[in-house]
Amino acid sequence: MKNQILGLAFIGLISTTYACTNPTKTVNEETASTETEQVAVNPKFTDAKVNEVYQHYIHLKTALVNNDNKEAEMGAKMLQKAMSDAEIDTKSIDAVVAVNNVETKRAKFNDLSNELASVFKKSKLESGIVYKQYCPMANDGKGGYWLASESKIKNPYYGEKMLGCGSIEEEIK
Template identity: 40%
Template sequence: MMFKHFFYLLLGVSVISCNQTENKSEEKVTVSADSTRNNSTILAGNDLKVENAALTDIYATYIQLKDDLVKSDSKEAANVSAKLAGQLKDNNDYLKIVEKANDISKTDDLKKQRLYFSDLSDEMIKAVKASKVESGKAFVQYCPMAKNGEGAYWLASEKEIRNPYYGDEMLNCGDVKEEITKK
């Protein structure tokens, strides 16, 4: 009899804690939707600045693109990726970034955009890591479910996970793998 009461007590605690976790996730979604509308809100206090001013600007635009994919806004992702490619049109150091940004800009298919974003992110991570960070930080984040279970990385200005590969479907799926900061 005592075991039966203990079992129900544990079951009740489990249900309550799952509901609290679920409510926190819903609360985060609301915050994310509000904070991703204005890029300056996201970057405030953590602007990544590298010695290459062009890359600093490119990173800010990349973060806008990431946020549009988090919101599953394929039209705005296409617009921002076109802007990103335009920022780099005369820069031969970032040809692969231009290529992937152009790929994203040419489609409104969110699944294709997210696939191209994975390749773009790999190139952005290499570029930021190869640069001297003057201030701020970037977080290398990873989702093991992206690209049909292959996994994919992306950069973020905040430590909190906002998954660009799944948006609201799996907003918090992933973890921080590395922090890029001034050495």
């Protein structure tokens, strides 16, 4: 019985590892590069306030990817102000600003990302693509979304521990 339980635990571990080291590609072959990193083109929105929100969101996301609490604090506060200036509901960013370390900020990041994805879908892009990406393991296995300027996965929920875990779920054009 003990060996069966250990065997099942091992299979579960291998399955979870495989899921995040071999994500399913959801973008067609013409737009996804499998061996070379695509050059990120910073998306630009026609509305300057929405554009500022996006740039500060990317600042916060990058700080989470880099596990940099000081930059995450700064990015979150700048995003909070930009969202307020753009008259976008700030409850989700207020929750990120209220916590004081990278791990708890990551726990609040999914709600913020989903809220801003809705905002960006309704806004007009002048250039570039916003990639909505997803990690099935984030948030204790509940999954988590984030937005990116590049198709290459850089997971803000795990940083360097599982940098490439995730897949592209949607392109906002």
